[in-house]
Amino acid sequence: MTPGTDHLAYAPQSVPHPGETLQETLDELGIPQADLARRTGLSTKHINQVIRGTAALSPDTALRLERATGVPAGFWNSLEAAYRTQEIREEEDQKLAQRVDWLSNFPLAELVRLQVLPSREKSLDNLLRLLQWFGVTEPDVAEDLWRSYRTAFRRSTVLSADDYATATWLRLAEHRARDRATQPYDKAALTALLPRLRALTLEDQRVWAEELPQMCATAGVAVVFAPALPKTRVSGATRWLTPDKVMVALSDRFKKDDQFWFSFFHELGHVLLHGKRLTFMDDSDNLSSAHGHEDPAEDEANGFAANTLIPPSHAADYQQLRAKPMPFTRIEVFAHAIGIAPGIVVGRLQHDGALQWKHGHDLKRTVTLT
Structure with missing residues (x-):
């Protein structure tokens, strides 16, 4: 079941107003409205309005009905709340029904494949499911x-086609990260894990697809993999879900291990x-620019990734390799050595x-995430 959408399967289509139940109760008890x-x-007029649904059944009225009929006030309050909620739901659904074309912005085929939506249909039901999956109204x-x-990312505020796909990718990663159990975040523990x-x-x-998330979870990092979606350029994302849990999400945008691992250590x-x-x-x-970023944090993350993968202690050997990288056996020897x-x-x-x-x-390995 897709997170956040299971309620749609049993949400009532209509809820009777409390007055109908009140009239049934009075009939069973043999109590006329005037009595x-x-x-x-309360006035006979008010009782009649409550029964016809033109007047709200207030908490005060619910308490009076409890004393007069023996039916708990909480029951009447629940009926009233359910009825008024359904009224508002129907009003909102009428408005949202005019926005079903909004679904056209999203990679619907991918959302169906990922079991977020049951079909590619541009329907009110699918729109409601998608909104709840995103956690927005x-x-x-x-x-x-x-x-x-x-x-926040120093980009134009004008949304483009890829923003919808990127938002979808990020939300998918968030759902997966929230479901992953982790220990409280521990910076020292994460630092100690770097060599492993x-x-x-x-x-x-x-091997690494199983061990990487398990190891990071011990330090409070929820590592999740989310396949790159069409029209997205995102390689990775970092988001603090709570003060003690951080998500590191990775895509397979470039399908190769060099980009994947650089993205991971960048995050x-x-x-x-x-x-x-x-x-x-x-x-x-962010990951490949040879020039400074407007946000220095990206340069710092790039430097961290580069120095973790090829430490400064091997800089001299790397410079020799850089000067003469071929034949490719030289690359393999250097990689094995470090x-x-x-x-x-x-x-x-x-x-x-x-x-x-x-x-x-040929020395790169393919990375494909699901």
Whole structure:
């Protein structure tokens, strides 16, 4: 069952107003409306309005009915609350029915595949499901929220097609992260894990895909994998879900291990170096720019990732390799010597301009997330 949408399967389509139940109760007890009015101290007109549903059944009236009929006040209050809630729901649904085309902004096929929506139909039911999955009340509220994200990321506040897909990716990651159990965040514990996390670059995906989240969870980091969606450029994201739990979400946008592992350690750089109140969503520009960013936090996270994967203690050896990266066995020897996957070294050499982008891809391993 998709988180946050299961209630839609049993939400009542209509709720009778409390007056109907009150009239049935009076009929069973053999109490005329005029007699009930005398017993409760209310006017016959008011009792009649409550029964017809034109007057609200207030808590005061509920208490009087309890004393006069023996039916608990809480029961009457519940009936009234359910009826008024349904009235408001119907009014809101009528408004939202005019916004079903909003669904066209989203990767509906992916949402169906991910079991967020049951179909690609542009219907009120699907719109309600999507809004609840995002945890927002209406489309305009969602878009205002995403505009605030763009401001935080130093981007234009004008939403484009990829923003809807990116918001979908981020929300999917959040749901997965909230479901992942973690210990309270411990910066020292996470720092101590770095060598072991770095060593996972040598493992096959079937190994690191299981061990990476488990290891990070012991330090309060919920690592989740979310496949890259069409029209998204996002490689990773960091968001503090609570003061003791941080999400690190990773995509498979580039499908190669060098980009994946650089993204992972880039996000850990945000976790270790930057504030708990900040959210970072990183795309290819953040991860690959050779120039300074408007937000220095991105440069700091890039530096952290680069120095973790190829430590400064190996800088001299790396510079020799950079000067003469071929034949490719030189790359493999260097990678083995410092204990990381060769594909990561290839990616670093390509980024530094020492190796053409078309060279060395056989040393990279494919990453595919689900």
